[in-house]
Amino acid sequence: MKASRGQIERMLDSGGGPFPVVLLHGPDDSGSRALMARLIRALGTDAERIEIDGASLKADPARLADEAASLSLFGDRRIVIATLNGDEATGAVTNLLASGTIANPVVLLAGQLKPASALLKAFLAHPQAPAFASYAPDERELSELANAMARERGLRIDHETARALAAMCGLDRAVLESEVEKLALYCNADPTAPATADMQALAAIGADSGEPELSTLTDASFGGRPADAADQMARLEIEGVEGIVLLRALTRRVQLLIKLQAEIAGGKSPDAATAAVFFKEKGAVQSQLRRWSPERLARASDKLLDAERTIKSSGSAGPILADAAIFEIARAARR
DSSP states (O other), X not given: OBOOHHHHHHHHHTTSOSSOEEXXXXXXXXXXXXXXXXXXXXXXXXXXXXXXXXXXXXXXXXXXXXXXXXXOTTOOOEEEXXXXXXTTTHHHHXXXXXXXXXXXXXXXXXEXXXXXXXXXXXXXXXXXXXXXXXXXXXXXXXXXXXXXXXXXXXXXXXXXXXXXXXXXXXXXXXXXXXXXXXXHHHTTOBTTBOEEEOHXXXXXXXXXXXXXXXXXXXXXXXXXXXXXXXXXXXHHHHTTOOTHHHHHHHHHHHHHHHHHHXXXXXXXXXXXXXXXXXXXXXXXXXXXXXXXXXXXXXXXXXXXXHHHHHHHSTTOOTHHHHHHHHHHHHHHHHO
């Protein structure tokens, strides 16, 4: 069953409903995980989490249905979370959907799926199993979300600050929530004692944030500076930041550039299109828009997605694959 956002949010907020199995897919992984967090909040943060990868389910197609039917020894709530790579676990999911006993909510995180995906078709054909695709929100939606997140924390922000928060998160909801949380802590905001934040406060938290390091890598990669990109990857690896984290930082920039290219193609000037981009990154983004065509951005997006999928597969070379993909994008940008 293809679900609307309202339907999927109601189901997750209720703890899963009578048939608590959901497929969360689409290119916006952080959006899917934000939806999953709603179910976790509904069940309670002390609920037991059973996490399984797709390779394990491919090897043992009966395990998913077994975990969904198993009751906790002490009667605690349980949630089964399966992170899949394409259609590798279709057999396990088919067994689950056909089973008659689902005692625990099951969330399948599948990333981007093709329309011909057997996994997606299995959900679309089932009248009680919803599937929902998350796509990167636009700046307007993120600005509204930034305001909502701030209000929940007792923080008042103006329109300019909300737009800057939306721009600096690179279309990633999880990063946005983290930045709003940091801003609220910096301002000592609390729902019982609201505080106000402006651009000056936002710039202050940015100075101590680890995020500029990822921005430096992103700018070096899409700016065509392979040597600088290699230096940044080595530095981040020492700090324990590598692999999929780096790929997703570049993916967020690709999504931003693709969106801005579409706006420019629709008649906006580069200055108008980048008006909401965080002021510290605007110059680099405008330069990258001149360097990258929409076709090359699409190929870069595919390469990053393929690298992440390969890393998630069993027996992969892990971070080495991420470094290779990033270095290749930097070399392509230089050409």
